[in-house]
Amino acid sequence: MKDACGANNIDATPVMRHWGEEAIDTSSKSLPRLKFEWFCDFLGEGKGRLLEIGCNGGRFLKTLSLRYPGLELFGCDIDSQAVKRAGNFPELRVCAADGNKLPFAAGSFDYVLIVDYLEHVPDFRAALVEAFRVLKPGGKLAAFIPCEGQTFSPYEIHRRLFGWDVKKETCGHYPIKKRELLSWLQGAGFPVLKRRHSYHWIGQVMDFSFFWLVAKSKSLSEWWWNRNPYYHAAGVDRPRPWTRVAHSAIAMANLLAFSESKVLQKVGWGASGLHLLVQKPAQVSLPKASYGAHGETLLDKGIRRWRFGKVLRQLREEQTVLDVGCGFWGYFLRTASGRIGKGIGIDRMVAEAGGDSDKVSLQAGDIEGRLGVPDASVDVVTSLAVLEHVQDPEFALSEMYRVLKPGGKLILTTPSKRAKPLLEFLAFRLKWINSEEIADHKRYYDGPMLRTALVGRGFSPEGVEIRTFQAGFNLMAVARK
16 A cells, blocks of 8 residues: 555544445446546546545545546545555555545645545535645545435434434434535635536435434344445355345435436436535635634733633533634633533634643534534533624524523623724734734624624523623623523
8 A cells, every 4th residue: 555644544543434445336327336427527637636535445546546547546534444445456545634634735636536525524614624725726626415404305304303313323424505515615715617416306215214224223234334235345245135135225226316316417406415526716715714823912812811701700610611713722711621511612723632621622613604513512602702703693693502502501702893993903003913803803793783693593582691891892792592
């Protein structure tokens, strides 16, 4: 095996799901063949350097190597055992690595390939930012993404009715909505060159039904993940009557879904499979770094500590606190670690070490998207000097409400309207505070505006209390669910 990234090829993770290592049969009428053929259409001449993120056993890379001998093929996956299997093929350069922290320099690849990967990460936005980072300007990202969060998909309907996510349990999928994904790409400045669709209603129902059975049947689950012929070399499973039936049923389902997707490839309505070709512009501005990543001024530090003092009084022991927009270092949770039960921090970029206490963990995520935290799972949400930076504050507040337990409270601070001229004077004229942070402010609130925003997202009108501090230049809201 040729190592794609040297020392990063380590046993970083336990053995995970086995998604296949054999090259795809491109003569079969199956969904894997359909995905591959569409990627071939997207790749054109197929020359240059290509990285597949989440390559697992190297199934697509091996198939590409047979079709495009001129491509330099690289792959990475968080599952080190899968990487070892992929590395048995000499044309591939693979390594074990986290897709959110790729061990490659910026602008390293002509193509980035993503197949059934984004749905496995809590925040697809952070994963895409990293994927585009390693792509050359003008390079192309080709992706197949199951969007199983669509409102009328069987996955979402079952999730809403029964509170049980079948694909999360069986495959580790997070539900993605096409609208959110495409809106993010557009807002981030990445043009979608081509778009196709698969897994329409027939394909979705059959896929959902099969994995529902996998979740219910231990024998079917064991066969599917360890011995089925779609993911494993021929002959590993001695045929038995029920496995022959299962194999025939899967082949028939693949044929039906293949035919449906082939006919309806340009019809997006009712489809959960999204095939995209996205280009990285020559000039692109990726999301900015988290607060504190590049240091802070003395005045910024003093204001931050003053803000923390006001909020710390609201916390109690044994509470689980989620800090949305925690900053690169997670300063607030580190300060609060002695008086809370557990602290979770989320921001665009975070330090590898979450602080001085094992009570605190930091995770990279998009604070403007769906938070990677279960419903009704935290006692307190804090969001300090963050709301003024987000593009869609209504959605952000809805997410904070979602993750709070019944009776839990949100504590947030944001500059008041009267602070705007002072902050801009301090930032742009005196250079005493971070000018980039102030330039990124998208709005300023007064008390009634902030109350309306909180009540509109579901917080109890009687449970919303708004105060001012720092001579009226900052607002602090405490809102109960």
